[in-house]
Each structure stands twice: as C-alpha cells, then as structure tokens.
Amino acid sequence: MYSGAQVALYPMSDDFVGVILGALSALDPYRPKFQIETDDLSTLIVGPPELLFPAMRDLFVAASSGGIHCVLSATVSRGCPGHPDDDICTPLGSVGSVSPLPERIISAKQAVAEAAVTGQDVAAHFSLYPLGEGQHMDEIYGCIDFLKESGVFDRPKNFCTKLRGDAGPVFATLSEAFLRFGAPEEGHVAMDMKISANSPSRAA
Amino acid sequence: MYSGAQVALYPMSDDFVGVILGALSALDPYRPKFQIETDDLSTLIVGPPELLFPAMRDLFVAASSGGIHCVLSATVSRGCPGHPDDDICTPLGSVGSVSPLPERIISAKQAVAEAAVTGQDVAAHFSLYPLGEGQHMDEIYGCIDFLKESGVFDRPKNFCTKLRGDAGPVFATLSEAFLRFGAPEEGHVAMDMKISANSPSRAA
Numbered sequence: 001m002y003s004g005a006q007v008a009l010y011p012m013s014d015d016f017v018g019v020i021l022g023a024l025s026a027l028d029p030y031r032p033k034f035q036i037e038t039d040d041l042s043t044l045i046v047g048p049p050e051l052l053f054p055a056m057r058d059l060f061v062a063a064s065s066g067g068i069h070c071v072l073s074a075t076v077s078r079g080c081p082g083h084p085d086d087d088i089c090t091p092l093g094s095v096g097s098v099s100p101l102p103e104r105i106i107s108a109k110q111a112v113a114e115a116a117v118t119g120q121d122v123a124a125h126f127s128l129y130p131l132g133e134g135q136h137m138d139e140i141y142g143c144i145d146f147l148k149e150s151g152v153f154d155r156p157k158n159f160c161t162k163l164r165g166d167a168g169p170v171f172a173t174l175s176e177a178f179l180r181f182g183a184p185e186e187g188h189v190a191m192d193m194k195i196s197a198n199s200p201s202r203a204a
Numbered sequence: 205m206y207s208g209a210q211v212a213l214y215p216m217s218d219d220f221v222g223v224i225l226g227a228l229s230a231l232d233p234y235r236p237k238f239q240i241e242t243d244d245l246s247t248l249i250v251g252p253p254e255l256l257f258p259a260m261r262d263l264f265v266a267a268s269s270g271g272i273h274c275v276l277s278a279t280v281s282r283g284c285p286g287h288p289d290d291d292i293c294t295p296l297g298s299v300g301s302v303s304p305l306p307e308r309i310i311s312a313k314q315a316v317a318e319a320a321v322t323g324q325d326v327a328a329h330f331s332l333y334p335l336g337e338g339q340h341m342d343e344i345y346g347c348i349d350f351l352k353e354s355g356v357f358d359r360p361k362n363f364c365t366k367l368r369g370d371a372g373p374v375f376a377t378l379s380e381a382f383l384r385f386g387a388p389e390e391g392h393v394a395m396d397m398k399i400s401a402n403s404p405s406r407a408a
Contacts, residue, residue, distance in 0.1 A: 040403045040405040041327055129335060140286075157246075158210065158248050159394065160210060194245060199244045
C-alpha cells in the first residue's frame with residue numbers, strides 16, 4: 001500500500017512564517033517513520049496510514065496554541081493505483097472495509113472514545129472519496145452513521161461533513177473515517193479535510 | 205444536476221478579516237446566479253458548473269491583488285447523488301464525459317487558450333475524483349494528458365497535480381478538468397483544489 005498526505009498550515013497572521021516554523025518541531029517524533037517533502041504549496045508526508053492523523057493533530061495543535069486563527073488543510077490518500085507499494089507505508093494494523101459496516105462502526109467509535117484530549121477546540125469539515133468502486137455511497141452512508149455517534153458530529157454540509165470539538169477526538173474521528181471506510185485495504189480512498197482553530201467567526 | 209463548491213480564503217495577515225471582506229464584492233456579478241451560504245469554515249456557492257471557477261477566480265484575484273500571501277481552498281462537486289437536482293445548477297452547455305477523451309482534450313485546451321489574463325501569478329494543486337465508476341483511472345490519465353498541454357502544467361505531485369501561471373488560464377484549466385473529465389453529465393465528480401499567490405517560499 002501507499003499512504004500519505006499533502007498538508008498545509010495557514011496561520012492568519014503577519015507572522016505566518018514564524019508560526020509555521022515554530023510548529024514544525026511537533027513532527028519530530030514522526031520523522032523516522034515518514035518520508036517528508038515540502039514545496040511552496042504543501043508538505044508531503046508518506047508513512048503508515050495510522051500515523052498520518054496523529055502527526056497532523058500534533059502539528060496543528062502546536063500552531064494553534066498561541067491563539068492565532070489557523071487552518072490546516074490536507075489531501076489524504078491510501079491505495080492510489082498511481083503509486084507503487086512502499087514498505088514505509090506498511091499499516092500497523094488492519095485497514096479498510098475488511099469487516100461488515102456495523103462492526104467497523106463499533107471499532108471506530110471505540111477508538112474515538114479512547115482519544116486523548118488536547119485542550120484545543122477545533123472545527124473541521126471533510127469529504128471522504130472511495131474511488132474505483134460502484135457502491136461508493138453505501139460506504140459513505142455507513143461512515144456517516146459512525147460520524148453521527150462520534151461525539152464530535154456538528155452537522156452535514158453540502159459536499160462534506162462538519163465536526164466540532166477537542167482536537168483529540170476530532171482528529172481521531174477523521175482518522176477512523178479514513179482507515180475503516182470507503183474501500184478494502186488495497187482499495188483507493190482519498191480525503192479532503194480542513195481544520196480550523198481560533199476563528200473569530202465561530203458562532204456562539 | 206447539482207453543482208457547487210465549498211470555498212475558503214486564507215489571507216496570511218493580521219488583517220485577514222479586512223482582506224476577506226474587501227474581496228467579497230468580486231462575487232456581486234455572480235450573486236443572481238448562485239445560492240450562497242457562509243459559516244465559520246467556508247462559503248458555499250451553488251449554481252451552474254461553468255460559473256463556479258470564474259467566480260472563485262475573481263474572488264481570489266481581488267483578495268491577492270494587494271500583495272498579501274493568500275490561499276483559496278475549495279471542494280467542488282457536481283452530480284452528488286446525495287443532493288436533488290436544482291434548476292439553479294442547470295449547465296450553460298454540455299458537461300461531462302459526453303464525447304471521446306481525445307475530443308474533450310482538444311476542447312479543453314482551446315478553452316484555456318482563450319482565457320483572459322488577469323495579471324496575477326498563482327500556483328495551484330488539485331485532485332480530481334471521479335466517483336462511482338470502475339474505470340476512474342482512465343479519466344484521470346486522460347485529464348492528465350490535457351493538463352500537460354494546458355500551458356500551465358507545473359509537475360505531478362503525490363495525490364495531486366500542480367499548476368503555475370496567470371490566474372486566468374490556471375482557473376480555466378481547473379474548470380475544464382472539472383467540467384469535461386471524470387464522469388458523464390449526471391455522474392458524480394469532486395475536486396479538491398488549493399490556489400496560492402504571493403508566497404514567500406515560491407522557488408525562483
């Protein structure tokens with residue numbers, strides 16, 4: 001399998017370079033497990049699918065902790081047929097639609113319930129794209145059933161689903177949606193996600 | 205059909221609210237043709253698929269023209285089976301994989317060649333997701349053939365394709381990729397795109 005993410009941090013601040021550089025050390029514990037490449041649009045992280053969301057969570061919490069309005073945007077992918085398998089991406093456990101939907105929903109809820117709280121409130125929206133199979137809406141609807149019981153479900157939006165809560169369970173929910181739904185282990189799934197903290201337009 | 209986009213502007217500035225509010229009037233000419241809704245994460249525009257990218261282009265050029273580093277991020281969709289057809293989304297012309305790939309590539313190149321230049325240089329990367337059919341990689345590879353001849357192709361990246369050039373042909377290229385590739389007119393296609401201007405990390 002091949003799995004990774006194109007990740008970008010957008011701090012709404014004149015000091016956006018300082019905020020980004022100050023947050024990068026949060027990735028240090030993950031560096032031995034990842035290939036990392038940066039250009040002027042994003043940073044590519046390639047590694048085990050289970051570590052992608054914890055790494056993005058730690059990066060985002062580090063960038064947001066000073067109170068600056070920040071957004072993290074990422075395109076996450078597993079199983080893209082355009083990329084050869086890479087040992088660095090070997091999953092730590094089982095990935096994909098390997099068991100019936102109801103069992104996966106239970107496992108996903110349990111993983112979110114066990115997620116550590118970070119103290120950083122966030123809002124997020126995301127879209128999950130199961131690619132290359134005919135019944136993609138069944139997997140989407142099964143994932144939505146999980147999201148509604150995740151404890152961080154906010155509301156459906158057009159083309160995406162909105163979450164709100166502590167960064168710990170929110171990133172865990174995104175990770176579970178990505179890992180357990182959409183396609184078999186060797187199938188192709190992509191996710192488009194945005195996470196926001198400290199927004200002044202947050203409704204009360 | 206149902207078509208629209210969740211759009212967000214990220215100005216990397218202490219005055220991000222002022223930059224966003226100052227750019228919104230660029231959407232005024234499109235307002236009679238769109239339904240528009242805003243929350244703390246994004247603005248939803250719903251309307252004819254051919255007008256989505258011109259509207260985003262005008263919004264982004266207005267936000268970037270002062271020299272602030274800005275990113276526009278959007279999730280664009282047509283034909284999502286979760287949404288009923290809406291008259292406001294009636295296409296202005298033919299949309300989707302209605303003719304053989306080589307013919308669509310020629311039409312797409314011609315549309316980009318005719319795009320007006322805006323004077324704003326941008327970099328972009330995007331992913332096109334044809335949903336609900338088995339041969340999605342054929343449409344992706346056909347679209348890549350078009351991109352390579354678009355005049356704004358920069359390079360392939362993992363999980364996405366990078367463009368660079370004037371905002372006029374870049375947004376036209378994104379629009380053509382969205383409108384002409386991926387699925388028939390009634391099929392489901394999504395695009396995840398990021399456009400950046402005035403980045404200090406732009407390589408020389």
